[in-house]
Amino acid sequence: MAESTPVDAGIPDRFVNPEVPPDSLPDPETLDWTPLHPRFARRSQVGALIPALVVGAVVGTCQFLFFAGGSFMAQRAGWLPALGWMIVGALLFRSLVWPLVATPRRGYVAREKDLLYKSGVFWRSVQAFPFNRIQHTMIDSAPLDRRFGLANLSVFPAGANAGHKIRGLGEETAERLRAYISERIKNEAATEPAEYGHEPA
Amino acid sequence: MAMNPHDPEDWQRSSPFAIVFFVGSAFKVFRQILIQGGLPVAALVIAFWDNLGRMDVLLLLAAAAILMVLAGAIIQWACFRFRIGEDRLLIRKGFVKKTRVDLPYERTLGVNVQRSLVDRIIGLVTVTLDTSGSTQAEGRLPSIRTEVANRLRARVAAALPTDAGADAARDASDAADGRLAAPSRRGRVLIKLGPADMVRIGLGSRNFLFVAATIGILADLLQPGNLADPIREAVVAGAGRATSAVFGLGALARAALATMAILAVLTTALILTVTAAFLRHHAFALWHDGSTFRSRSGLFTQREVVVETPKIQQLSVSQDIVMRWFKRFRLCALPAAANAAQGGGSPGNLDTAGALDIPLLSDRAVEDLHARVFGEEAQNIVALPHSTAFKRVSPYYIRTLTLRIWFIAGLCLGLVSLALLPSGGFPNTGILIGWIASLPIAAGVAWQVWRRRGYARDEDGVATRSGFLGSKTNAFLMRKAQSAILKQSPFQRRKGLATLQVQLACGSVTVPYIDEGAARRLRDYILYKVETSQRRWH
Known part of the structure; x- marks a missing residue:
């Protein structure tokens, strides 16, 4: 498939620009996606449960302090505690159910040239990060992640200040993936031309 | 002004006028702190607002803040040293957090020069070096003498692969004369703007x-x-x-x-x-030499922007209604943008690399610049917004956009309704009718936006078009993409559509609501170009 094209003056000899039939391109949607760590759904549940419980505590305290008996607030806005508890209920439901729905729909594939990551239940996305554009990688883990033996891997292409995070990997998997990406970055950097001379943008 | 003007290789200090620059930097940091701690400051102001007897405390605090900024600037200036070596620029700065910057000239892709009115009177310049590795202008030397700036430019030019010898010799000559190197002697003048153009820009x-x-x-x-x-x-x-x-x-x-x-x-x-146009763009001129674009403009503060062609990630061409009447465009060549995480430092301490902004040019000049930037790549990619080569996105985009605009309008009107709650009751019937009546307007706006939306591609590049009353095109080479994201909402999945977002080092370009298969093929082809390209992306 690959065949070197003739080079004009100013274009390095090693530059090749092979044609590729669009039909022969691999389709990421048919790939064998690696799911996230099985404990990630439980970790997400716990992670979402904490703020829900905090909100519940705030609502309960407010109800006890301001809406007890025939207080001024109870007379003027007696429906507020009910609204608060409805919000707490929705948060609890979300924290318990949503991770079970969302986690199986996330996954990643490390290929020879790039890393793919899919996510989303209703609004779905597939992100692709070529290794030769990744500047560096980072692994981080919050106390809750460590409690479940998980870690998050971030990749940083140029221009992406916050990086792109793949959450919910096993600690060992994250480290192996990071090492693989670093190796690929090193290999890509070794084959990158050192000079560009008069070449166009 | 230099610590040791007799030895150019020694560590040097900027002119004391650079304190003004450091005041600006310190003020930015102070402003950031104020924004972050805005709540206590606001509380303080509110507390003293009605108590004029204690306003003196607030004034004292303000005076203390100004003194702190000034003291910080003087300390920063005192701690700022630089050394122009044979092959690199070394900068030492910082008092509490000491920083040492090492910038090899061969990594430099642009040398930007800025001269304020005061600088011009006393013969000083501010030089900024753009580098390829960190995509940021890490090296800024504020208010240095002209001959020092010329020597630095000569060293950088000598280290670059393009016409190094000739440029170095010329800059060395200028350095000897004590004048700022004249770019008019370097490369061909592509664009010059006169007083009539300033009126058009205004x-x-x-x-x-x-x-x-x-x-x-x-x-x-x-x-x-x-x-x-x-x-x-x-x-x-x-x-x-x-x-x-x-x-x-x-x-x-x-x-x-x-x-x-x-x-x-x-x-x-x-x-x-x-x-304002006269102040900013007076005597604007653009030169092109080999792989370097250089622009200079400004009435009092003169700015010179130098961008190496390989660093340009995206070309943006825009035309609003007035410009359309004049048959003129505005072009912006965007280099790789700042990436705070990369350097590991605070973004506030780093300067973003400058974009090459050409405020007024004709359609022929746009096409000429397009060809010069992209060279033999992406020759079939259109640069002008009114080109018929742009394919329209799916008409379903109108529906989504209409609902989005209508929802936002409803949200705004709902807030207005809440504000009127004590007098008008809720829901306010007039506002509700107004919201329902705004649906055709939202649809009209969405239809107009859809008309402008489009994309075009060839073997090497992609161009997108957007706008409402005016138009804007963004063109880039596929091999410069950093990542690609394919997105689908439930509605898009039902209709077999997708949105493709391509992340570049200077931002992202989005192609919304195109056929799912076409989006996937385009995404895969972009990945193929990125992963097989043997050329540098910056």
């Missing part, structure tokens, strides 16, 4: 309406019962008779007077924006 400025609105508001403040009553009284005092004469006129005369007032506001706004 007319086409987006700030025109903003300035007009500001003048209108200021004029409104002069009405009775407003904050500016003392000013109003001073102004009105001399024109009392004229006022009474106006109210003695008939309806037609009053309408004529109102029209004249509006015209006066617009004329004032025009004068202001044209003046």
Whole structure:
């Protein structure tokens, strides 16, 4: 498939620009996606449960302090505690159910040239990060992640200040993936031309 | 001004005038702290607002803040040293957090020079070095002598692969003469703008309406019962008779007077924006030499931007209604943008690499620049917004956009309704009817946006078009993409559509609502180009 094209003056000899039939391109949607760590759904549940419980505590305290008996607030806005508890209920439901729905729909594939990551239940996305554009990688883990033996891997292409995070990997998997990406970055950097001379943008 | 002017290789210090620059930097940091701690400051102001007897405390705090900024700037200046070595620029800065920057000249992709009016009078310049590795202008030397700047430029030019010898010799000669190296002797002049162009830029400025609105508001403040009553009284005092004469006129005369007032506001706004255009773009010139684009402009503060072609990630061409009337465009060549995480430092301490901004050019000049930037790549990619080569996105985009606009309008009207709750009750019927009636307007806006939306591609590049009344195109080479994201909402999945977002080092470009298969093929082809390209992306 690959065949070197003739080079004009100013274009390095090693530059090749092979044609590729669009039909022969691999389709990421048919790939064998690696799911996230099985404990990630439980970790997400716990992670979402904490703020829900905090909100519940705030609502309960407010109800006890301001809406007890025939207080001024109870007379003027007696429906507020009910609204608060409805919000707490929705948060609890979300924290318990949503991770079970969302986690199986996330996954990643490390290929020879790039890393793919899919996510989303209703609004779905597939992100692709070529290794030769990744500047560096980072692994981080919050106390809750460590409690479940998980870690998050971030990749940083140029221009992406916050990086792109793949959450919910096993600690060992994250480290192996990071090492693989670093190796690929090193290999890509070794084959990158050192000079560009008069070449166009 | 230098610590040791006899030995150019030694560590040097900027001119004391650089303190002004450091005051600016310190003020930015201080402003950031204020924004982050805005709540306590706001609480402080509110606490003292009604207690004028204690306002002196607030004034003392403000004076202390100004002194802190000034002291910080002086300390920063005192700690700032640089050394122009044979092959690298070394910078030492910082008092508490000491930083040492090592910039090899071979990594430099642009040398930007800026001269304020004060700098020009006393023969100083501010030089900024753009580098490829971190995509940031890490090296900024504020208020250094012209011969030092020329020596630095000569060293950088000698280290670059393009026409190094000739440039180095010329800059060395300039350094000896003590003048700022004249770019007119380097490369071909592509664009020069004159006074008539400044008027066009002023007319086409987006700030025109903003300035007009500001003048209108200021004029409104002069009405009775407003904050500016003392000013109003001073102004009105001399024109009392004229006022009474106006109210003695008939309806037609009053309408004529109102029209004249509006015209006066617009004329004032025009004068202001044209003046701003003169200040910013006076004597604008663009040179091209090998792989280097160089622009210089400015009436008092002269800015010189140098961008190496390989660093350009994206070309943006825009045309608003006024520019369309003049048959002119604005072009912006975007280099790789700042990436705070990469350097590991605080973004506030780093300067973003500058974009090459050409405020006014013809369609032929756009195509010429397009060809010069992209070379033999992406030859079939269109640069001009009115090109017929752009494919339209799916008409379903209108529906989604209509609902989005309508929802936002509903949210805004809902907030207004809540504000009127004590008087008008909830829901306010008038507002509800207004919201329902706004649906056709939202649909009209969405239809207009859809008309402008489009994309085009060839073997090497992609171009997108967007806009509402005006148009804007973004063109880039596929091999410069950093990542690609394919997105689908439930509605898009039902209709077999997808949105493709391509992340570049200077931002992202989105192609919404195209056929799912086409989006996937385009995404895969972009990945193929990125992963097989043997050329540098920066």
